[in-house]
Amino acid sequence: MKYAIRAGDIEHGGSASARIKSELSRAGVDATTARRAGIVAFEGEMNLIVYSDDGGTLSVIVEPDAVMIELEDTGPGIEDIDLAMTPGFSTAPVWATDLGFGAGMGLVNMQKHSDIFEIHSKLGVGTRIQCRIERKGDWAMNRREG
Amino acid sequence: MKLCDLAELIAGSILVGEDQPDLVIDRAFAADLLSDVLALTEEQTTLITGMVNPQVMRVAEILNVIAVIFVRGKVPPASLVEYANRLNIPLVTTKKTMFETCGLMYAHGVRACRSRSTCQMSDSG
Numbered sequence: 491m492k493y494a495i496r497a498g499d500i501e502h503g504g505s506a507s508a509r510i511k512s513e514l515s516r517a518g519v520d521a522t523t524a525r526r527a528g529i530v531a532f533e534g535e536m537n538l539i540v541y542s543d544d545g546g547t548l549s550v551i552v553e554p555d556a557v558m559i560e561l562e563d564t565g566p567g568i569e570d571i572d573l574a575m576t577p578g579f580s581t582a583p584v585w586a587t588d589l590g591f592g593a594g595m596g597l598v599n600m601q602k603h604s605d606i607f608e609i610h611s612k613l614g615v616g617t618r619i620q621c622r623i624e625r626k627g628d629w630a631m632n633r634r635e636g
Numbered sequence: 637m638k639l640c641d642l643a644e645l646i647a648g649s650i651l652v653g654e655d656q657p658d659l660v661i662d663r664a665f666a667a668d669l670l671s672d673v674l675a676l677t678e679e680q681t682t683l684i685t686g687m688v689n690p691q692v693m694r695v696a697e698i699l700n701v702i703a704v705i706f707v708r709g710k711v712p713p714a715s716l717v718e719y720a721n722r723l724n725i726p727l728v729t730t731k732k733t734m735f736e737t738c739g740l741m742y743a744h745g746v747r748a749c750r751s752r753s754t755c756q757m758s759d760s761g
């Protein structure tokens with residue numbers, strides 16, 4: 491599944507991710523994996539809406555033992571990825587903070603819920619994020635987070 | 637406590653969920669910052685919030701939220717109520733503040749959902 495996300499489209503913000511989460515559940519993906527994938531997708535989708543110049547794509551691939559979430563945009567790119575990944579760092583505009591976003595925890599939260607998290611970004615070119623979420627089942631997650 | 641007793645306790649009205657009065661509300665997380673709800677809750681929970689934008693229900697759907705309580709007299713738009721109906725996630729509105737709502741619920745046995753604090757976010761989980 492591949493979703494086109496439009497820059498600034500706050501009205502639909504998060505709707506692709508909510509759909510992804512419910513479709514994963516319907517496809518028989520365990521509840522914990524579907525929740526983690528939903529969180530990863532949502533944070534990535536909101537970042538495309540808030541920060542990208544021209545929107546981007548959100549794709550989901552269901553594999554036998556993992557769910558892959560990929561986000562791609564064509565700019566502006568992130569100058570300092572380590573800084574962007576710091577909890578609390580945010581350049582969110584006021585309209586996003588007014589909606590309850592811009593706590594600077596999106597990227598770390600995406601990483602936290604991914605077993606493999608890769609981010610590549612180049613200023614003036616764009617950002618590409620790939621997340622692999624292992625389908626471990628509910629019991630495994632409870633032990634990991636417990 | 638049960639959803640119907642909760643609504644009475646906080647002088648709230650049930651917008652969605654009249655058909656599930658016996659639903660058990662035993663834990664909750666309160667925040668206006670949806671980023672925090674996404675980042676910090678670690679189990680299914682009831683959500684207490686003053687936000688009524690469409691993102692609230694999308695977050696609720698992703699996190700399998702048990703019920704949403706809107707505080708400070710915030711009235712969710714019809715589209716949000718419709719969405720909650722479709723998902724079968726109960727909605728309660730109250731004129732009480734977040735603090736009062738939390739206090740009343742805590743005094744009646746509702747506890748914090750399992751969560752982490754922001755400073756724990758950098759420890760990999």
Ligand SMILES: Nc1ncnc2c1ncn2[C@@H]1O[C@H](COP(=O)(O)OP(=O)(O)O)[C@@H](O)[C@H]1O
Nearest residue numbers: 537541567574580581582592593594595596597
């Ligand atoms: N796709 C993107 N393109 C450009 N910058 C981004 C993108 N995603 C995130 N950023 C930058 O990284 C920062 C941190 O992002 P995030 O952790 O999601 O927190 P928040 O969205 O709350 O600011 C953002 O404030 C922004 O400066």
Ligand SMILES: [Mg+2]
Nearest residue numbers: 533537596597
């Ligand atoms: Mg973000």
